[in-house]
Amino acid sequence: MKGFDYLQEQLDQMKDEGTFRELIPLESAQGSRVQIKGKEVIQLSSNNYLGLTSHPKLKLAAEQAIKEFGVGTGSVRTIAGTLKMHEEFEQKLAKFKHTEAALVFQSGFTTNQGVLSSILTDQDVVISDELNHASIIDGIRLTKAARKVYKHVNMESLEQALKETQNYRKRIVVTDGVFSMDGNIAPLPDIVMLSEKYDALIMVDDAHASGVLGNNGRGTVNHFGLDGRVHIQVGTLSKAVGVLGGYVASTQTLKDYLIHKGRPFLFSTSHPPAVTAACEAAVDVLLEEPSLIETLWENTKFFKDGLTKMGFDTGISETPITPILIGDDAKTLQFSDLLFDYGVFAQGIVFPTVPKGKARIRTIVTAEHTKEELAEALNAMERAGKELNII
CATH class of the missing domain: 3.90.1150.10 (Aspartate Aminotransferase, domain 1)
Structure with missing residues (x-):
């Protein structure tokens, strides 16, 4: 052709x-x-x-879920695709992350796209580390918000961007927790300090920190003792957790808003029972092992x-x-x-x-x-x- x-x-x-x-x-x-x-x-x-892709507890949980609930859900979450286990897992995940609520997306990539594209308008500005993951970059591209990119982990550059954007309705600073290509950790305490100084929201993508940093693998926010001071935590369920999916851990307000406005969540079939059950078992393994x-x-x-x-x-x-x-x-x-x-x-x-x-x-x-x-x-x-x- x-x-x-x-x-x-x-x-x-x-x-x-x-x-x-x-x-x-x-x-x-x-x-x-x-x-x-x-x-x-x-x-x-x-x-x-952590080798969880083949952990016996995850495999058993997946097998049992298939036997009881089948191999798929047949719908998006907002119509007929929310199983009780979906809500129970999100409650467990929120408790694990020390946040008020959590919402699971189909992947880490769609989580970043869904969060950024839905909460920002042309009245807002997003301030992003220049080496952030492609999913963050694409999420920003889907918004009508203004953009500022600061030099990689450079706090002088970040502060300059914060100073230059004080006239916007909302400012959100976005960073990877662990940068996927270089393996370095974001200076999150400094980022939090500057964001609080200039009244900006903070979003951390912990894809490569979930299950790796923090107590029992809770991520960079917990690693630095910053629980309760970071507005949005994003992570994956497909790396250290060993299965599939992404999540956002934040407030109940943000969760409710994303259920109604997050396009990847709204228009994608929910995770199969085996995936959800295995993810829940993975959190248990993080706590127990x-x-x-x-x-x-x-x-x-x-x-x-x-x-x-x-x-x-x-x-x-x-x-x-x-x-x-x-x-x-x-x-x-x-x-x-x-x-x-x-x-x-x-x-x-x-x-x-x-x-x-x-x-x-x-x-x-x-x-x-x-x-x-x-x-x-x-x-x-x-x-x-x-x-x-x-x-």
Whole structure:
């Protein structure tokens, strides 16, 4: 069929530049080791921080929910698709997050889109960190609000933006809690202090902090002791929680408003029973098995120390997200391919996901990894890094 020649030209250019990538299907369950192309490799590219994708309690909860309620809900939440379990899970989630209420969306991406697009008008302004997640950027694009972008985690730049926007009805400062490509933590105490000084709302996307930072994995707000001082907390149920979905934790007022105005919530079928039951079981695991988070951080330190000793550049990472900064797109993908040959699955991240010249291998260790597996991965990285003159 004719008509897509202009798209094919761009794809051909990507192939010429060595940046075109096929999807890579896994042939096994997610874990510290996975099977790809018939080969068992160490998994270092998954967001499965705590190994909950295959936790027995989550699997059992999902199975029981299917037997009792079936595989789907048959409707959106606002018509006939709200099961009692949906409301019970949201109540448990709000209690876990130390907020008045919580509302679950179909994904973390749609949560950011739904919140930002519905609560802001042309009378308002949104102030965003320049390295915020794509879902925040797209959510902002869906609003008619004015936009200000401040330099990454730069509080002088943020304060300048706050000073310049005092004539708007509402100002909202939006930041990732943990930045997904660099693994650094937002200076949330400073952001809260400035926002309170200039009477601005605060929204934190804790996608990569949920289940990782704070008591029992409550996120960056709890990690910094700021419960009750951040207006909107967004998170995912698909990374450390191990299942699927996103949520907003805030006031009952915001929840009620989003039920009526949040377009992704209004126009998407609700989560299947198995998903909701598994998510609820995951919160129980976070509360009952804190050793998983302790192991995650022990493994993180072991792996980071190993990379640093070898001479790899891991940037400003403070979390289990540990980038290996290379710069050149093609060389980064070559490194990823070589690692696979040596038994490690670690995907290269290149433009447009990151800026030109900032290509990297983004690794994430999990609580499931053994020290032996991490040592094996480090050996493979040293071998590949020397072969390509990266170290």
